[in-house]
Amino acid sequence: MASMMAEQEGLKCNSARNRGGVQRVEGKLRASVEKGDYYEAHQMYRTLFFRYMSQAKYVEARELMYSGALLFFSHNQQNSAADLSMLVLESLEKSKAEVTEDLLENLAKLFSLMDPNSPERVAFVSRALKWSSGGSGKLGHPVLHQQLAIALWKEQNYSESRYHFLHSSDGEGCANMLVEYSTVKGYRSEVDIFVAQAVLQFLCLKNKNSASVVFTTYTQKHPSIEEGPPFVQPLLNFIWFLLLAVDGGTLTVFTVLCEQYQPSIKRDPMYNEYLDRIGQLFFGVPPKQTSSYGGILGNILNSLMGSEDDTEGPDDSSPIELD
Secondary structure (H helix, E strand, O other): OHHHHHHHHHHHHHHHHHHHHHHHHHHHHHHHHHOOOHHHHHHHHHHHHHHHHHOOOHHHHHHHHHHHHHHHHHOOOHHHHHHHHHHHHHHHHHHOOOOOHHHHHHHHHHHHHOOOOOHHHHHHHHHHHHHHOOOOOOOOOHHHHHHHHHHHHHOOOHHHHHHHHHOOOOHHHHHHHHHHHHHHHOOHHHHHHHHHHHHHHHHHOOOHHHHHHHHHHHHHHOOOOOOOOOOOOHHHHHHHHHHHHHOOOOHHHHHHHHHHOHHHHOOOHHHHHHHHHHHHHHHOOOOOOOOOOOHHHHHHHHHHHOOOOOOOOHHHOOOOOOO
């Protein structure tokens, strides 16, 4: 018993010494950065990273790279900060660290500080999403998608924000972003199109709940939409009826609904393709034997919907291409 307690005390002391050593190193590196010795500090960060990794000190490596990246970002040293951000990901990948919300928040924080136009940012988000999926081959963790969507929304990068909202479970956040997107970038005659596209895409990803939430929130909060249902805009009425049908309608109801609202559906050539997929997912419509669409349009639709055999849910679909 006494020997076990002594061993535990020894482990605690070693851990405390290790942490104290990391803090001393961080202090020296911070002082170098504060003096403007950016190159030397960057190289020392990299040296320590590989030293820690070779010793399997993954947490120490990750925490040092994260704090270093934030420090370089605060001094507008984008290249050094981006490099250390990639090393944060490397430590997560090689340590097979468990995906936690704290780690996802850290990754989203690094993403938000990167230059929006840098190629490093594209590489970073791709690797971050892949890691967050836990090796499942899915599209990335919904929480990370949500935080990326919010960061892009703050930059007014609405189309990419919409992509990430579609792969999160935050229908309300998506709706609020779309209200701003429509108000800032759209015409008054297009207020219904912004939400219709989002609802149809959510349904193609088998995310009924988010489809319903985004529609209700958007129509309630948009300043150019009068209180409904029913609505002044026929397309909004169609989407409202479609959501009701998805929740318990029959194929006959779905078919009649699509026939009655053809003028609204024809406003966007993609709507019929989305509805074909929704018919398969929710109303038992058999998939087409041959694709009637090709070229760019076919690529967009296939990217949104995945393979025709894939009906397992939003996490099994392929990424959505946004215009």
